[in-house]
Amino acid sequence: MFDSFFENSDLPTLSEKQMVFVMRYVLNNFNASEAYRFAYNCENMSNESVNVEASRLLKNPKIALWIDYYKKKAKVNTEKQFLYSLNDAFKEINDLQKRCSTSPKTYNVERSCIETKCKIAGLFDSNNDKPAVVVNMGKVEYNGKNLELNVGEDANAQTA
Numbered sequence: 001m002f003d004s005f006f007e008n009s010d011l012p013t014l015s016e017k018q019m020v021f022v023m024r025y026v027l028n029n030f031n032a033s034e035a036y037r038f039a040y041n042c043e044n045m046s047n048e049s050v051n052v053e054a055s056r057l058l059k060n061p062k063i064a065l066w067i068d069y070y071k072k073k074a075k076v077n078t079e080k081q082f083l084y085s086l087n088d089a090f091k092e093i094n095d096l097q098k099r100c101s102t103s104p105k106t107y108n109v110e111r112s113c114i115e116t117k118c119k120i121a122g123l124f125d126s127n128n129d130k131p132a133v134v135v136n137m138g139k140v141e142y143n144g145k146n147l148e149l150n151v152g153e154d155a156n157a158q159t160a
Contacts, residue, residue, distance in 0.1 A: 011069060012062040021057055026070045032058050093117050 014022065017039045025035035032054035036042065042050050057063055097113040100106035 011065050014062060014066065018057070018060075018063055022063055022066045022070070025058075025067065026074075089120055090117065093120075 021035050021039035024038040025032055028034055028038075033047070033050050036050055036054035036057060040053070045053070058067070093113045093116055097110050100110045100113070
């Protein structure tokens with residue numbers, strides 16, 4: 001019944017109920033009490049008794065070896081999925097950046113791509129870490145008056 005789930009000749013043989021316990025424990029976020037209830041008849045047991053028995057099973061060396069095996073296997077699978085996603089994200093961002101770099105109109109998109117790469121790489125962890133961007137503006141006129149923008153100066157500072 002559980003042969004494919006428990007194929008590893010290096011690990012000890014478990015009883016069917018032990019196999020069910022391990023499978024449920026691993027597949028259900030490592031909840032030992034719930035796994036015990038699933039594998040064994042707990043109709044006449046208190047919650048405390050179930051917790052004690054589940055804890056006892058976790059300490060069983062044969063079961064502990066299987067659980068350790070699946071935790072390591074899950075960690076490796078998770079790391080592979082994460083690395084694939086990270087590499088895939090960098091590829092997509094690089095492709096987008098290449099498409100946008102041929103036109104000055106797409107500068108903000110290109111810059112956003114670079115910032116995203118930096119965030120993915122862990123170089124930025126908040127909006128405060130964004131690099132400064134200076135925009136050169138031409139003459140600005142509002143209601144027939146030229147506006148002085150004083151770029152780079154404190155906007156709240158009083159002028160003399």
